[in-house]
Amino acid sequence: MSANAQVAEVFDQMAAALELLGANRFRVNAHEKVARVLRDLTDDVRAVVEENPPAAVARLRSFDGIGESSAKKICEWVETGSVPEHQKLLSQVPLGLFEVLAIPGVGPKAAKLMWEELGIESLEDLKTTSDEALSSLPRMGKKSVEKIRQAIDFSEKSGDRVPLGVARPMAQKLVAELSKLDGMQQVDFAGSLRRGKETIGDIDILVATTDAEAVREAFCSHPDVTQVLARGETKCSVRLENERGVVMQADLRIVPEEAWGAALMYFTGSKEHNVRLREIAIGKDRHLNEYGLFSGTAERPQDRGETPVAAASEESIYQALELPFVPPEMREDRDEFSDRWNGEALISLSDVKAELHAHTTASDGRLSIEELAKEARRRGFHTLAVTDHSKSQPIANGLDEDRLLAHIDAIRKADAKIDGIRILAGSEVDILADGSLDYDDELLAQLDIVVASPHAALRQEPVVATERLLRAIRHPLVHIIGHPTGRIVGRREGLSPDTKRLYEAAVEHDTVLELNSNWNRLDLRDAHLRAALQAGCKIAIDTDAHDTWQLDHLVYGILTARRAGMRPEQCINTWPADKLHSWLESKR
C-alpha cells in the first residue's frame, strides 16, 4: 500500500474513533477530508517529508483540507511509523467496532450504545447478540433490529462495491425499460455511476413522469428485482441481481419535471461537490437544494411556494451561480471550483478515431486481423494497431521472434487488402522485471508501434518499479506504456512507482502513457491521470480488446479521462491520421 493510502487509513480510523467517542462532528469531518485528500494526492507524502523535513509542515499545509495539526501528524507518521494521537484513540475504542459502524443504518450513536450498554466490540459480537438485548437499547425497536440483521446479511452476500463496467449495464437496462413507459418525461441514472467512478455502491435512477404509479410498478416488478426494500410515493428501493449473480441495491426517485436539473444535480453528487456548491450559493445570497436555486438564504423556500431562480436544467443552475458548467465526472470537489476549470469541452467518445492496443488470434484474442480491422472501421476509426503479446507471456500465447515476423507480414497484407482503415503492425511487449524489453531493438524497429506493458513482478518495491518503468519510458523505440501500474480494480494494487518522475520522463522522452479502458484495469486511474495531464503528458486511451464487445469498453476509459479533466487534444487517439502516423514514425 502506498504511503498516502496508509496515512489516509490512519485518518479514517481517527475519524471513526472520534465519531464513536462523540467528538464534534466538524472535527470528524475534517479528519475524513484529510483522508480523502491524501488518497487523491499524487505527491507522495513520504517523499515530501523526507526530501525537506524543515519545510514539510508548510508544504503539507498547502494542500487544501490539511491544516497545522494534520500536517504534524503526517510528519510523525513518516518519521516514526505511527501517530501518537491515533494510538491513543485506538486504545479508547475497540477496532472491531469500526465494522459495526460500517453497517448501513448503524451510525455512531447506535454503535456507541451497543458498545457501552451491551459490550459489543465487533461485528461478530453483534451477530451473536440476541434480538431482545438489542431492542432493549433506546430508540431501538423490533424493526430497527430487523433492518440491522438484513443489512449485515446483505453486506456479507454482496461484498464490496461493484466495478463500473458491471453496474453500468445493469442501470442502462433499467433506464431503457423505464423509458418505454407512457407518461415518461425524463429518466436517467445519477450518483457515482453518472460520475463514472471506478466502483459503484448502488444504482440511483431518477425519473420525471406524469404516471408515477406505472413507474413504481415497473421498477418494483422488474424481472431482475429479487426484493423490494421500500416502496414510497417518491422513492422505491430494490435489490437487483444480474444474470451472473451480482447483487446491487437500486433506488428510484420520482421528481417533478420542473425541478429536473436541481434533482439530477443533487442525486448525482458528489456529496462534497454539493456541499461546496451550497456554500457558494449562500455566499451569493442564494439557497440551493434539490428543488432548485432560490433567492435569499431562508430555509425551505419551496414550502412557501417560491419560484426558483433556476431548477429545470443543471446548466441553468451553474449559470445562475456564475460558474462554468461542471460535467458530472468532475464533481468531486477537487479543483472544479478553481480557476483551473474554465468549462472547456472535455474529451468524449466520438473524439476517438484510433485503437492502438488490441489483440488477435495470433496471441490470446478472439478475432482475426481482418475481423478486428473491420470492427474498428465500423466504429469510424482511421487507425487500428494490432498489438499481440510478446514471448514472455506464454499463458497468453505470446509470440516468439519467428512468429512475430510472420505476424508482421500478415498484418501488412491485411492492411493492403482492407480499405478505409490503416492497420499498424505492433506489439504489446512485456516490460521485464528489470525494465528491459521482451524483444531486441532490431525487431522492435520493424514494428510501426510498440506498446510496452508490465505483466509480471507487480509486487516490486516502489523504488525498483520506478526504475523499471523509467527504463521503458526512456527506450527510444517505445511509443506507449500500456497499463502502467498493472493494477486490477479492487483486486490487485499493482506497482506504486514515483509517478512524478515517470510523468517528467514521459514528457522529456515524448513517450505516451496509456489509460487502459478495460473496467478491470482503468490504469492509469483518474487521480494519476489528472497529475499526468497537469505534468504535460500525452495519453493514449485504448481498450486492450480481445474480442468485439470489448471495444465497447472505450466508454469506461472516456469516463475516467473526463474525471481527470482531459481535453481531446491531450489524447493521441483523437488526432487526425496524418498527425498520429507522423508522430509514430518520429520514433523510428
Next chain:
DNA sequence: GCCGTTTTCGGCCCGACTGTTTTCAGTCG
C-alpha cells in the same frame, strides 16, 4: 480540525425518511 478580498474566531449544506416517538433523534446521500 479547517478556514478567511467582508472573518485569526465563529462559523462549518440540506432535506427525506424511518422508527420511535407524543415532538424528534439518528442516519443517509
